[in-house]
Amino acid sequence: MKTQPIDIIEDTPLIIGKKAFSSRFLLGTGKFKSKDNLSDAIRSSDAQIVTVALRRIDLERHEDNIIEYIPENVTFLTNTSGARNADEAIRIARLAKAAGCGTWIKIEVINDSKYLLPDNNETIKATAILADEGFTVLPYMYPDLYAARELVKAGAAAVMPLGSCIGTNQGLKAKEFIQILINEIDEVPIIIDAGIGAPSQAAEAMEMGADGVLANTAIATAEKPALMAKAFAQAILAGRLAYLSKLPPAKEAAEASSPLTGFLYEHHDNVR
């Protein structure tokens, strides 16, 4: 019997602001050992959004600009790394726009140096002002439902809760609270940012119903970054397909997958 090929991937694009993306993987560009590593990782990730940071120029070292290593047609999402309050985040966002890297901003306001946790209150303030100025604002936040609602009200184009602390590779430590955001915030995509240290963790986030995953450290610090980027891309897609296929719930008691009503017992009966 001939069968027709089935197009199993019936997904809608990820829509953030006014743009639509087929990839749900956002890749960070920090910590790569070389710019060629970065370039290869972006290509093998198929990421359509990459994060970049703004820093002072080193006047003594005439370095290559990172932009030269990022493929065309990729959307830049500039982070406000280094900002300790809303005003500093706003200043960085305006500088990023003037630098010519567009108006997509990942607000990252951190004033805790040990855990690098985001300050939700300052993030909400910065989101309101920058969204009003026409920026597409993707705030990085601690997964708190009230804060997420305020961010949506303030004009955020997505909400990006942390999975666990930045750079720890600890995965979804905040899983239960992220699930609440996924369940309750319908207006904008939920993108899991920070702490995702393995493709399995990225897949888990997508199975939960996250709309996307942003990862950096796990890829950049892998021995083979391009290979790890591909692994993440496939895990994110796998998790997404599992979510779309509607995962059955976990059960307490075992339930056989093969029929047990069987010939074995009948056979014994016959022997007798």
Add this chain to the structure above:
Amino acid sequence: MVYYEIPMRIHVNGRISELNSSYSLHDFITHSAKKNDFIVAELNGHIIKKPDWETTRLNEGDTLELVTLYGGG
């Protein structure tokens, strides 16, 4: 170009730079960076747009921030 006997001092990215001639912002950035794409200049707290770099002159005591894109998560 005007040359100064006493160098002019400006603060650039948190450090003092001594200039012995009068620079436009454009000349200073071209001299300081490999390429001037994706560079933003903030002079005394105000962003100077690229088309205005040629006509903006650096003066004694100015504070200049020159930033560009780097890798980040």
